[in-house]
Amino acid sequence: MxxxxxxxxxxxxxxxxxxxxxxxxxxxxxxxxxxxxxPMIAILNLNNLPDRGYPSGRRRGAASRDQVCPAEYLDLTALVPESNFGLTWSSNPSFWYYIPDIENTTISGEFTISEVLEDNAEKNIYRNSFQLQEGILKISPSLDQKLEDGKTYTLFFKIHCNLRSSEDYSYVRSQIQKNSMPANVETGMVASSLSERLQLYAEYGIWYDLVSELGQKLLEDPNNAELQEMWDELLEKADLENLLGHDLREL
Incomplete structure (x- = not known):
């Protein structure tokens, strides 16, 4: 009682x-x-995400050419803020994408990371292709060139909707900036609880680390009701409610 x-x-x-x-x-x-x-989960406040946006980015799938991809391929979604821009403290972060359920079809995808140079040109630092399954996918690339403090990188992920033509695909595009972790935060991180760490990421607007730490915990313990509730809260606050209920996977 x-x-x-x-x-x-x-x-x-x-x-x-x-x-x-x-x-x-x-x-x-x-x-x-x-x-x-x-002892409930943290209440995540996403109001401190950077004001900066990436106008040419897309977090929901777009076709490479008009009317070449069936509608279900356009459900491809990047787990990023609405601004298509996010921060990380990690030099080798993970990235999360929703792969749509396309019946009786083998889904092939490709992920590219490019460094944005001073003249706004881009230099590829990572590219890899994958065979994919439906669900929310964690990609953890092993980067030869780690992300550097203060630099911005463009993330480009695509799934082929016509295996006979590499030019026909659905894609999403976003940007990430690597920042250094404040010394006072770094000192307290080791002894902090999961809830405290997530609150710190939210306070500093560190989107990618927030998603990855929470998502990894849920991957390790998929039946944990509190973790699931927190994950659902994060999706709802980021206006990604369409991804509720989908299984998490990792490559």
Whole structure:
């Protein structure tokens, strides 16, 4: 009974301390401020994501040429902010994409990372091709050239919709910038809990690390209800509700 009342209190905010009874024979008032909420997940605040956007980016699939890809191929989605731009503290981060369910079809994809140079030209630093399955896919490339502080990189992911022509594909495109982790954050990271680390990523607007740490935990423990609830919250706050309910996978 007590746990149920506490749940109502923390969830709906209408149970007062006077209503909480620890012993039916002895009505005791709980001290205000002593009622602890249940050990729930972090409430992620995505308001600190960078204002900068990538106008030519796309997080939902677009066809390389008009009317060459069936509609289901255009469900390809990059797990990135609406601005198509995000930050990382990692020199070798992971990336997440939704691969659509295309019945009786082998899906072939390609992922490219390019460094954006001072004249806005781009230099490829990574390219790889994959055979893919439906679901939310984690890609963890082993980069020979690690991402460098202060530099911006373009991410290009495509799935072929006509295996007879490499020119026919659905694609998404976004950008990532590598920043250095503040010294005070780095010191506290090791001893912090998962919830605390996710809050720090959110506070500093570090999208890619937030998604990857939470997603990896859910991959390792897919039946964990709290992790699943937090993952769903992240998708909803990023306006990616269409990806709710899809399995997580990794290459």
């Amino acid at each position: 007590l746990s149920y009342l506490l749940f109502l209190s923390t969830t709906f905010g209408f149970v007062t301390p006077e209503m909480i009874v620890t012993n039916p024979d002895k009505t005791q008032k709980a001290e205000i401020g002593k009622i602890q909420p249940p």
